[in-house]
Amino acid sequence: MxxxxxxxxxxxxxxxxxxxxxxxxxxxxxxxxxRTYIPQEPSKSLxxxxxxxxxxxxxxxxLAKRFGNNVDPYVGFTVNIHRNMTGFLPSNEAxxxxxxxxxxxxxxxxxxxxxxxxxxxxLIDYGVYFKKCRDIAERIEAKKVEESEVKKE
Amino acid sequence: MERNDLKLTFNKxxxxxxxxxxxxxxxxxxxxxxxxxxxxxxxxxLAVSLLDxxxxxxxxxxxxxxxxxxxxxxxxxxxxxxFQKSITHEGESDFTHIEPEKxxxxxxxxxxxxxxxxxxxxxxxxxxxxxxxxxxxxxxxIHFLGSTYSGTYGDEEFLSRVLTLADDLASKKxxxxxxxxxxxxxxxxxxxxxxxxxxxxxxxxxxxxxxVEEEAKNQGLIPILWYPxxxxxxxxxxxxxxxxxxxxxxxxxxxEFIENANEVKLSSAIFxxxxxxxxxxxxxxxxxDKSMKVFLEEMIKRYAKxxxxxxxxxxxxxNLLLIAKGIVKAxxxxxxxxxxxxxxxLKEVVIDPMNLDxxxxxxxxxxxxxxxxxxxKVVDAINTSIKKYQNPEDFIKSFKVCMLTFGNWCREQYTRxxxxxxxxxxxxxxVNEVTxxxxxxKMYLEESYRAYVDGKSKGTPVCVFCxxxxxxxxxxxxxxxxxxxxxxxxxxxxxxxxxxxxAMICKVCELELMLRSxxxxxxxxxxxxxxxxxxxxxxxxxxxxxKKEMLDITETIPLxxxxxxxxxxxxxxxxxxxxxxxxxxxFLRGEKNSNQMRIIRKFVEKYEDIIxxxxxxxxxxxxxxxxxxxxxxxxxxxxxxxxxxxxxxKEFLDNLSKFEHVYQTGNYILFAxxxxxxxxxxxxxxxxxxxxxxxxxxxxFQGVVYVQEFNETFIFKDIQGIVKYVPSLxxxxxxxxxxxxxxxxxxxxxxxxxxxxxxxAFQIESYFTRIQQARKGFLLExxxxxxxxxxxxxxxxxxxxxxxxxxxxxxxxxxxxxHQQLVIKEVKKV
Numbered sequence: 001m002x003x004x005x006x007x008x009x010x011x012x013x014x015x016x017x018x019x020x021x022x023x024x025x026x027x028x029x030x031x032x033x034x035r036t037y038i039p040q041e042p043s044k045s046l047x048x049x050x051x052x053x054x055x056x057x058x059x060x061x062x063l064a065k066r067f068g069n070n071v072d073p074y075v076g077f078t079v080n081i082h083r084n085m086t087g088f089l090p091s092n093e094a095x096x097x098x099x100x101x102x103x104x105x106x107x108x109x110x111x112x113x114x115x116x117x118x119x120x121x122x123l124i125d126y127g128v129y130f131k132k133c134r135d136i137a138e139r140i141e142a143k144k145v146e147e148s149e150v151k152k153e
Numbered sequence: 154m155e156r157n158d159l160k161l162t163f164n165k166x167x168x169x170x171x172x173x174x175x176x177x178x179x180x181x182x183x184x185x186x187x188x189x190x191x192x193x194x195x196x197x198x199l200a201v202s203l204l205d206x207x208x209x210x211x212x213x214x215x216x217x218x219x220x221x222x223x224x225x226x227x228x229x230x231x232x233x234x235x236f237q238k239s240i241t242h243e244g245e246s247d248f249t250h251i252e253p254e255k256x257x258x259x260x261x262x263x264x265x266x267x268x269x270x271x272x273x274x275x276x277x278x279x280x281x282x283x284x285x286x287x288x289x290x291x292x293x294x295i296h297f298l299g300s301t302y303s304g305t306y307g308d309e310e311f312l313s314r315v316l317t318l319a320d321d322l323a324s325k326k327x328x329x330x331x332x333x334x335x336x337x338x339x340x341x342x343x344x345x346x347x348x349x350x351x352x353x354x355x356x357x358x359x360x361x362x363x364x365v366e367e368e369a370k371n372q373g374l375i376p377i378l379w380y381p382x383x384x385x386x387x388x389x390x391x392x393x394x395x396x397x398x399x400x401x402x403x404x405x406x407x408x409e410f411i412e413n414a415n416e417v418k419l420s421s422a423i424f425x426x427x428x429x430x431x432x433x434x435x436x437x438x439x440x441x442d443k444s445m446k447v448f449l450e451e452m453i454k455r456y457a458k459x460x461x462x463x464x465x466x467x468x469x470x471x472n473l474l475l476i477a478k479g480i481v482k483a484x485x486x487x488x489x490x491x492x493x494x495x496x497x498x499l500k501e502v503v504i505d506p507m508n509l510d511x512x513x514x515x516x517x518x519x520x521x522x523x524x525x526x527x528x529x530k531v532v533d534a535i536n537t538s539i540k541k542y543q544n545p546e547d548f549i550k551s552f553k554v555c556m557l558t559f560g561n562w563c564r565e566q567y568t569r570x571x572x573x574x575x576x577x578x579x580x581x582x583x584v585n586e587v588t589x590x591x592x593x594x595k596m597y598l599e600e601s602y603r604a605y606v607d608g609k610s611k612g613t614p615v616c617v618f619c620x621x622x623x624x625x626x627x628x629x630x631x632x633x634x635x636x637x638x639x640x641x642x643x644x645x646x647x648x649x650x651x652x653x654x655x656a657m658i659c660k661v662c663e664l665e666l667m668l669r670s671x672x673x674x675x676x677x678x679x680x681x682x683x684x685x686x687x688x689x690x691x692x693x694x695x696x697x698x699x700k701k702e703m704l705d706i707t708e709t710i711p712l713x714x715x716x717x718x719x720x721x722x723x724x725x726x727x728x729x730x731x732x733x734x735x736x737x738x739x740f741l742r743g744e745k746n747s748n749q750m751r752i753i754r755k756f757v758e759k760y761e762d763i764i765x766x767x768x769x770x771x772x773x774x775x776x777x778x779x780x781x782x783x784x785x786x787x788x789x790x791x792x793x794x795x796x797x798x799x800x801x802x803k804e805f806l807d808n809l810s811k812f813e814h815v816y817q818t819g820n821y822i823l824f825a826x827x828x829x830x831x832x833x834x835x836x837x838x839x840x841x842x843x844x845x846x847x848x849x850x851x852x853x854f855q856g857v858v859y860v861q862e863f864n865e866t867f868i869f870k871d872i873q874g875i876v877k878y879v880p881s882l883x884x885x886x887x888x889x890x891x892x893x894x895x896x897x898x899x900x901x902x903x904x905x906x907x908x909x910x911x912x913x914a915f916q917i918e919s920y921f922t923r924i925q926q927a928r929k930g931f932l933l934e935x936x937x938x939x940x941x942x943x944x945x946x947x948x949x950x951x952x953x954x955x956x957x958x959x960x961x962x963x964x965x966x967x968x969x970x971x972h973q974q975l976v977i978k979e980v981k982k983v
Contacts, residue, residue: 007451037198046948046953047949048945048948058441068304122939122942123939125941126938127939127941127944129941129944130939130940133941133944134883134949134959134963136954137955137956137959138956138958140956
């Protein structure tokens with residue numbers, strides 16, 4: 001016997017456009033956390049996964065809802081990767097930012113449709129990546145300036 | 154005060170206003186907007202102009218300058234956050250004037266401005282007092298004047314009344330509102346009148362505006378304020394137009410326009426294409442011997458090039474005969490002549506003397522749709538005839554003479570037998586569009602309604618552009634380059650697309666399109682309107698600064714090269730376009746001005762050593778030797794000297810053709826330019842390029858820019874913001890680049906930011922084009938996707954960062970604030 005297909009209606013879901021400021025806040029917090037992440041053996045690769053470090057992995061876990069709606073497992077998951085790569089635990093402040101971002105993300109997942117939530121994760125993912133890249137670009141430019149000054153001297 | 158001083162003061166005030174971003178503040182809201190800069194400029198100039206007409210007694214020194222500065226700052230209170238929020242309906246309503254003390258503070262804070270304007274502390278007190286009187290703060294005004302207060306109706310109060318009158322006048326959003334303006338007792342000996350035109354079509358409306366304005370001037374009325382749809386005059390009596398005189402003058406001006414057309418553009422304006430309507434503008438072809446000669450020579454040059462003559466001379470001559478057949482068709486359509494008779498003449502004048510083996514019946518069937526084997530037979534026959542000549546070029550020389558004889562005969566017949574002279578007909582029709590001071594019945598309304606009710610057997614019942622009575626099938630190549638057929642998209646379900654469903658146009662639009670192809674064939678047209686009105690001096694000043702700044706053509710940015718333009722903007726900021734250093738804005742058709750002279754003189758100077766050897770005219774060799782470059786340039790423009798070298802002459806004409814990109818009266822500017830379609834452009838991305846250019850033009854002219862699209866009517870009353878475009882993109886994500894409201898970008902949505910963001914998008918696209926990662930519609934992809942994704946794509950492709958690209962992406966990611974907040978933030982920074 002065929003199973004009936006139940007079509008549910010997404011109720012009281014928000015529009016992605018209206019959550020722009022929240023998304024930017026999460027993005028900012030994740031980026032701030034990422035600034036404290038300095039691997040023991042810095043990779044020379046410019047690939048996205050190496051630039052994003054534990055945050056890239058965290059976002060995919062949140063999208064898959066691996067630990068449901070519990071905040072701590074996600075934070076723990078990220079902190080573990082952080083410790084493995086850097087050899088030390090992140091600061092309390094960094095963990096606070098991470099926790100806030102995860103909490104907000106999980107809240108938003110309730111307010112958005114699945115499709116929009118995936119879009120949001122995508123936006124945050126590339127947003128954090130871009131901010132980190134901007135940092136790298138600034139460092140490259142500063143280094144160039146430094147080198148040219150040394151040459152002049 | 155001298156006119157030059159006035160201009161200097163004006164320029165300094167404009168500089169100050171730009172620096173403080175007055176152009177991003179809304180002065181007038183509602184459907185037709187105006188920004189504080191555009192409005193203040195107009196009021197300031199109008200106030201000074203009105204001084205000539207009011208009864209003035211015992212005014213203090215520096216009257217003009219004081220009035221000018223006071224008028225320029227008369228809307229200073231509109232720069233406040235409260236007012237901006239009120240007018241954009243984002244906050245509580247608060248339209249009160251600010252205290253005059255604040256204006257005084259501003260002057261104190263800007264010592265540089267005050268010093269450069271040469272204002273004394275007495276002048277400043279007087280200016281603030283004028284401001285206070287205008288804001289009905291009499292006590293405050295008296296306080297500022299102190300001992301210099303000269304009682305009721307003294308100097309400052311009098312000037313504030315002039316200012317109020319100017320403000321009232323400049324605040325009218327349509328020309329007809331002026332009639333209802335309560336004129337101050339100051340103007341008791343003068344009256345205000347206006348003319349108004351229903352449609353803004355383009356060139357024809359400009360000519361009509363000029364004709365009416367000329368007539369008004371003859372009657373002693375002076376134009377003081379221009380609107381896109383009309384002009385306001387001041388004079389001692391009302392405007393009384395002679396309808397026949399207007400028609401006659403209009404007709405003359407249109408003919409003059411065609412007569413003065415540039416030779417380079419003539420042939421492309423006439424020729425529609427071999428596979429289409431061969432002669433798309435018969436009126437231009439038959440207008441003069443010159444146009445017939447230029448057209449035929451160009452066609453022979455195009456189709457009988459030495460290389461094609463070597464390859465297949467028969468084919469070349471076949472094509473030329475198709476063109477001759479096109480001329481026959483155009484002639485027979487326009488006159489009562491029998492086609493057989495004209496074809497017989499073609500045989501007598503061209504076919505027989507050249508010994509081409511044709512009979513009349515074959516010639517009648519002659520068409521580009523001829524089956525291949527029949528066409529081959531004809532080509533072979535022509536080849537046999539050509540063999541009798543020593544080389545094909547000799548044949549073409551004789552052929553050219555025959556074609557010219559035939560062309561001249563056709564022109565003669567056209568003049569003698571013409572059924573309806575289009576220009577004359579249009580002059581009869583277009584005066585109906587002058588709604589004031591003439592008042593006509595809407596004669597076409599009935600016709601359109603009848604056609605709508607009864608159904609029309611062929612084509613659209615009314616003109617697809619202006620809804621007048623449609624009389625003629627639209628020739629597609631007049632509207633779009635390379636377009637073959639124009640059908641309407643409003644077919645009854647189940648019906649087939651056929652010749653019966655062609656788009657139809659009226660005679661006036663037909664002539665308009667012909668004239669436009671003389672001005673800008675295959676180019677994009679932009680209408681630049683003032684932000685609902687512009688005053689006399691502001692208009693002349695804009696024109697003059699254009700002329701002045703355009704001279705150094707080697708250092709300008711070509712507007713058609715959007716890549717170069719966007720590069721400049723991303724590097725030096727959007728202000729790089731402000732000083733009008735754009736190549737295409739070189740003035741002006743119809744005005745033999747000094748700028749034109751300077752450019753031709755540059756050309757003469759460049760080739761001084763060789764050019765004298767090729768000059769022909771009624772000048773002796775000795776005289777020629779003694780002439781300097783300016784005299785030669787003048788003689789070349791007047792036509793007393795001509796260049797007898799084909800290449801040099803072509804370059805000379807190319808130089809002249811630069812003047813034809815802009816056609817301008819006071820009412821509006823018709824701007825045409827080529828926008829190069831990029832390799833990866835789709836329709837949507839090409840539209841984005843057009844909008845980008847429109848935003849830039851709007852920034853330069855502080856005007857409203859209307860992007861003209863095919864099938865769009867020209868009704869100016871729809872004006873609702875700064876730049877108009879069709880939001881056919883249909884992609885919501887694009888909204889962050891230019892917010893729109895009913896297809897218009899309003900002033901408050903920060904056009905500068907939009908221009909900067911779009912410049913970055915173009916530059917990013919060219920980055921990806923360089924690494925060969927771009928594809929169709931890539932620009933849109935860049936604009937829609939998160940910037941990080943674009944960067945990642947670049948990093949994956951090249952395995953490196955480009956700090957420059959990151960900077961561009963950063964600019965692209967900035968939000969265009971939907972409120973006035975952004976402007977306020979920016980100004981606070983300044």
